[in-house]
Amino acid sequence: MDxxxxxxxxxxxxxxxxxxxxxxxxxxxxxxxxxxxxxxxxPFNVVDLELSExxxxxxxxxxxxxxxxxxxxxxxxxNWMELLDNLHRPITIEQFKCVPSFESFMRTPPAGLDLPIxxxxxxxxxxxxxxxxxxxxxKCLGIKSAKVIIKEVKT
Numbered sequence: 001m002d003x004x005x006x007x008x009x010x011x012x013x014x015x016x017x018x019x020x021x022x023x024x025x026x027x028x029x030x031x032x033x034x035x036x037x038x039x040x041x042x043p044f045n046v047v048d049l050e051l052s053e054x055x056x057x058x059x060x061x062x063x064x065x066x067x068x069x070x071x072x073x074x075x076x077x078x079n080w081m082e083l084l085d086n087l088h089r090p091i092t093i094e095q096f097k098c099v100p101s102f103e104s105f106m107r108t109p110p111a112g113l114d115l116p117i118x119x120x121x122x123x124x125x126x127x128x129x130x131x132x133x134x135x136x137x138x139k140c141l142g143i144k145s146a147k148v149i150i151k152e153v154k155t
Contacts, residue, residue, distance in 0.1 A: 041079075087136060132133065
C-alpha cells in the first residue's frame, strides 16, 4: 500500500515529501538550459579512494572549480546534472532562496551544521560523505567556493 495515500486517507501527516523532478529542481534553482548544458560538460568522475588514517582532516575554503566528482564507487551518475537529478532529499533545494544567499551559506554555514566532507587527491576534490546535496547544488549553480572538511587519501 502507498503510505502517502494511506496517511492522507486517515488525515495523518506522513512526513514524506515526494521527490522533485529535475525540471522542478532546475526551476527552483534558476538554472536555465544554457547553464544546464554547461553543467553537463563540467568534469565529473566517480572514484573509489581509500582514506588516509595518519593525516588529520582540516577545515578549509576550497575552489569549487577543483571539485570534480564523488568518492562513491556505487554512484551511477555520469555528470553533475545527473547527480542533481538523483538528489533524494528535496528539502535542501526547497530551502534555496537565491544564489547570493546560498553562496554565503556555503562560505559561512550556520553553527551546528556539519561541514561537507571532501577527499583531496592530486589537487582535486571529491565529495565523500555529508554535504553531497549542498556541494552538488553549489557546483551546478557555479558558486566559486565552499567551506569544507578535507580528508586525504592514502598514497
